[in-house]
Amino acid sequence: MKTVLPWLAAVCAIGLVVGAAWVGVTYLPPPTPAADRAAPPDPFAPPETAPLKPDHDYVVLIRAVEVAPKGPGDKTWERGFDDGPDLAYDLSWRGNVIFTSPVAEDTLIGRWEAINVDVWNSVQNGGNVDLGQALNNGAVIRTPPAPKRGKGENAPPPATDGSAGVLTVRVWDSDLFDNDEAGTVNLLLGDLTEGDNELHFDGGEAGAIRRLSVRVTDREVPIRSLIEMLRAP
Incomplete structure (x- = not known):
């Protein structure tokens, strides 16, 4: 036994x-392969692409402007020199210039930081900041409200201020005495998405502008998250 x-x-x-x-x-259930497991959220990831909501506040940031090797009319940028243009731009909305960039010198691709470095350090250390003081580049805009139709089934939507749905970006080569215009483009808010928008141009009113990199971020997210998204690579 x-x-x-x-x-x-x-x-x-x-x-x-x-x-x-x-x-x-x-x-x-079978175990999830390591490659398919959800990674922890990256606070520095750019915002996800999504259509813009009507009647909503957004921060619009021109991250980069690329121009052609020569200006409109096939003119050299710096007459008598082989330096690249000193690029600057302004952003207009509803007939008003709402932001003018600093100058990016001697480059065909101008890039601008969204947030002042001192402000970013303050956020990292838990300090409180105001968005107006934090923005080193970009501006706050509001999308137009959704059109409302009349009582009749086939009634057209009422007329609205078209300028409310258009952003105008004007780019120039900043010179000591006389700036050289590079070009102007109108961006329809209805064509932009939340997140990063890479826009390409070829002549016309865009002139020598070849590319704009535009980031659109929801203004109503918490300020720290907003600043982290604006700072994302």
Whole structure:
């Protein structure tokens, strides 16, 4: 009897292991591959692409402007020199200039930081900041309200101020005495999405402008999250 009990216990243990394995294979879902597991959210990731909501506040940031090797009319940027243009731009909305950039010198691709470095350091250390003081580049705009139709089923939507749905970006080569216009583009808010917008141009009113990199971010997210999204690469 003493020799049977250990043998019986071993058989029971093996049976339990085999039974548990059978239950796991039969009823439990397979493990998720490591490549498919959700990664923790990246606070520095750019905002996801999404249509802009009507009647809503957004921060519009021109992250980069690229121009052609020569200006409109095939003119060299810096007459008598081989330096690149000193690029600057302004952003207009509803007939008003709402932001003018600093100058990016000697470059065909001007880039501008969204947030002042001192402000960013303050946010990292838990300080309170105001968005108006934080923005080193970009401006706050509001999308037009959704059009409302009349009582008749086929009634056209009422007329609205078209300038409310248009952003105008004007780019120039900043010179000491006389600026050289690079071009102007009108951006329809209805064509932009939340997140990053890479827009390409080829002549016309755009002149020498070849590319705009535009980031649009929801103004109503918490200020720290907003600043982190604006600072994202």
